[in-house]
Amino acid sequence: MVNLPPQVLELAKRPxxxxxxxxxxxxxxxxSIVCGAFLIPDAHTIVVGQxxxxxxxxxxxxxxxxxxxVWIGAAAYTIxxxxxxxxxxxxxxxxxxxxxxxxxxxxxxxxxxxxxxxxDEGLGPGVGQxxx
Numbered sequence: 516m517v518n519l520p521p522q523v524l525e526l527a528k529r530p531x532x533x534x535x536x537x538x539x540x541x542x543x544x545x546x547s548i549v550c551g552a553f554l555i556p557d558a559h560t561i562v563v564g565q566x567x568x569x570x571x572x573x574x575x576x577x578x579x580x581x582x583x584x585v586w587i588g589a590a591a592y593t594i595x596x597x598x599x600x601x602x603x604x605x606x607x608x609x610x611x612x613x614x615x616x617x618x619x620x621x622x623x624x625x626x627x628x629x630x631x632x633x634x635d636e637g638l639g640p641g642v643g644q645x646x647x
Contacts, residue, residue: 516629517647518558523585523592523633528555530614532587536563538574539581546570550583552611552622559630561596564611564622572601572626581628589638592646596628 519527526532534550548571552564561583565572575581575598583594607625615621633647 516559517632519555519594519630519633520647522590523594523647524555524558526587526590526592527553527561527585527594529587532585535584536571537582537584538571539578540570540574541577546574551618551620552615552625554607554610554625556607560599561594561628561630562607563626563628564608564615565601565624565626566615566620566622575626583628584636586637591635591637593634593636594630595632595634596630599627599629601626 534553535547536550537545537547540546548568550563554562556562579598581596581598583596585592585594601624603624608622611622632645635641635644635646
């Protein structure tokens with residue numbers, strides 16, 4: 516487990532940054548979804564809200580490896596992570612549901628991921644380099 520570097524933490528916490536979670540299908544192919552409910556309670560934990568994520572849920576239960584891409588403009592990072600647990604912790608669910616209410620969405624549970632490594636994937640000379 517590693518901590519998200521400050522610039523990644525700041526970008527990932529921004530509500531206007533884009534976030535995509537990719538898991539591994541049973542046949543080894545990637546499965547990606549847009550994360551509409553996303554929290555970072557500390558520098559090494561990411562919490563994603565579950566809405567309809569049936570395929571993603573089955574994937575992480577079978578294989579806990581996942582990757583999250585976070586970007587805005589030219590700044591982009593990939594966060595390799597590992598699924599830790601599914602929870603119905605009301606503290607996280609209500610926080611996410613407040614943000615999703617305007618879109619007529621809600622989460623039923625949350626998924627915890629621990630950060631394993633981070634790569635810079637933005638436009639610039641550091642592209643592809645592991646930074647954490």
